[in-house]
Amino acid sequence: MRHIWDFSFLVHYLVPLGRGLMNTICLSGMVTVAGFTLGLLAAIASMSPLRTVRMASAAYVELLRNVPALVILFLFFYVIPVLTGFQNDRFLTACVAFSLYTSAYFCEILRGGFLAVDPGQWEGGQALGLSRAGIFCWIIAPQIIRAAMPSLANEAIEIVKISTVASTIAFPEFLYQTKIVSDIEYRPIETYTASAVVMTVLILALTWVSRIAARHFAGHRRKK
Amino acid sequence: MSVIAVRNIHKRFGNQDVLKGIDLSVAKGETVVLLGSSGSGKSTILRTLNLLDLPDEGDVFLHGNKLGQARPDGTRRYRGGELRNLRRRVGMVFQHFNLFPHLTVEENIMIGLRRVLNYSITQAREKARHHLDHVGLAEKALAFPDTLSGGQRQRVAIARALAMDPDVMLFDEATSALDPERVSEVLRTMRQLSQEGTTMVVVTHELGFAYNVADRVVFLHGGRILEQGTPTEILLHPTHAPTREFLHAHTEFRLPSA
Numbered sequence A: 001m002r003h004i005w006d007f008s009f010l011v012h013y014l015v016p017l018g019r020g021l022m023n024t025i026c027l028s029g030m031v032t033v034a035g036f037t038l039g040l041l042a043a044i045a046s047m048s049p050l051r052t053v054r055m056a057s058a059a060y061v062e063l064l065r066n067v068p069a070l071v072i073l074f075l076f077f078y079v080i081p082v083l084t085g086f087q088n089d090r091f092l093t094a095c096v097a098f099s100l101y102t103s104a105y106f107c108e109i110l111r112g113g114f115l116a117v118d119p120g121q122w123e124g125g126q127a128l129g130l131s132r133a134g135i136f137c138w139i140i141a142p143q144i145i146r147a148a149m150p151s152l153a154n155e156a157i158e159i160v161k162i163s164t165v166a167s168t169i170a171f172p173e174f175l176y177q178t179k180i181v182s183d184i185e186y187r188p189i190e191t192y193t194a195s196a197v198v199m200t201v202l203i204l205a206l207t208w209v210s211r212i213a214a215r216h217f218a219g220h221r222r223k224k
Numbered sequence B: 001m002s003v004i005a006v007r008n009i010h011k012r013f014g015n016q017d018v019l020k021g022i023d024l025s026v027a028k029g030e031t032v033v034l035l036g037s038s039g040s041g042k043s044t045i046l047r048t049l050n051l052l053d054l055p056d057e058g059d060v061f062l063h064g065n066k067l068g069q070a071r072p073d074g075t076r077r078y079r080g081g082e083l084r085n086l087r088r089r090v091g092m093v094f095q096h097f098n099l100f101p102h103l104t105v106e107e108n109i110m111i112g113l114r115r116v117l118n119y120s121i122t123q124a125r126e127k128a129r130h131h132l133d134h135v136g137l138a139e140k141a142l143a144f145p146d147t148l149s150g151g152q153r154q155r156v157a158i159a160r161a162l163a164m165d166p167d168v169m170l171f172d173e174a175t176s177a178l179d180p181e182r183v184s185e186v187l188r189t190m191r192q193l194s195q196e197g198t199t200m201v202v203v204t205h206e207l208g209f210a211y212n213v214a215d216r217v218v219f220l221h222g223g224r225i226l227e228q229g230t231p232t233e234i235l236l237h238p239t240h241a242p243t244r245e246f247l248h249a250h251t252e253f254r255l256p257s258a
């Protein structure tokens, strides 16, 4: 049996697919910001002088890193409402679950960036009479960002892919909408091909933006 | 009166006694060279002078004023503000330069002026340029550190410390990480500073520098000051065996004088 390719039916579904794409972008954006922030806090905690705080951070990271995103999502979607009697909004559930999940990765990336900075940089700053906060802001943090930028960008791309897992709780993100269209039209090959192209374009665009950001943060002036 | 001094400093790392009662006092305009074999505690003394390392026992004085507050157990407590105030008055030059790689040469110098001494950008830039000119690197103001040679980087680090108008400059093996042909440019800069009357404490293995530039040479051994005196006394007529061995090891291979 030969398959005859036909994409024309897709024009009738531009609105729901567009809405799905917007939802994917919103979810990914929120998760990136919240995951980064949580990861930053966990990274700071991991360098605390207090042993218990360091251990708590390590436990947090290990726990979240070793559980699949899907499991965390189901936990929040099914288990927590049972325990609390409070049904969450799908978007919020996905946001919280994926933010926690990716924060573990952000934490590791930021920690790695921190450890890559030569300890002599602290001493250089201290010897000038700068405060520890000042040294961190003006000397250490820019170098962490510089070292970690490629991995951070990579994680943001990873988040876009992870966000599709939200389709399993019927959050109408791009993949979920794609599936509905495919089911209605009975044309999975064209529908998923088109959706793969759109996803690829989105991720390429993200890669391109993150490259520009990397160059900007990383001291573009260094490139001669 | 001394610019900076330490009295009866003890420092332990783990169960290793690194400093076992150091007294050192540096007068205004004086150049003191610290000698001693590797691991004898030279860096630790310098780092105690600006309290990058806190001593376990003993006192640090800036212009005759004892720093810190006494604790009931006899040790001293140092507040952050007091430490920062000390460090901006004590310039330090490190073996590995510790320049900030994400900042240009002039920004490296400006950051302390801006963030510690509250200069405006214009004032800070002007002062940075002045000090770069002083070490002969005016044309490198906008370069990044990784584009400079080791000798140039170290001169930037010297300019960065000098721009804070310190009361005393500490040099910790400032030429040890340099290619041999880059050593003299840094030593010349240091000699010039000494001749201009800068108060300096210099850790170096360059005995020629010690002989020609130091007002006083201090030899460290086993966590104590074994002997000190003029360069002639210590370098040509040492009285202790460890000093003689140290000097011998450092001068074993050299050209005969013509």
Ligand SMILES: Nc1ncnc2c1ncn2[C@@H]1O[C@H](COP(=O)(O)OP(=O)(O)O)[C@@H](O)[C@H]1O
Residues within 6 Å of the ligand: B013, B014, B018, B036, B037, B038, B039, B040, B041, B042, B043, B044, B045
């Ligand atoms: N932060 C530290 N932790 C543990 N040991 C240290 C530390 N700093 C220095 N030491 C030890 O103290 C001794 C003296 O070190 P240092 O002052 O650097 O010697 P020098 O500069 O004369 O070579 C060495 O044995 C070194 O291993």
Ligand SMILES: [Mg+2]
Residues within 6 Å of the ligand: B042, B043, B044, B172, B173
């Ligand atoms: Mg040393």
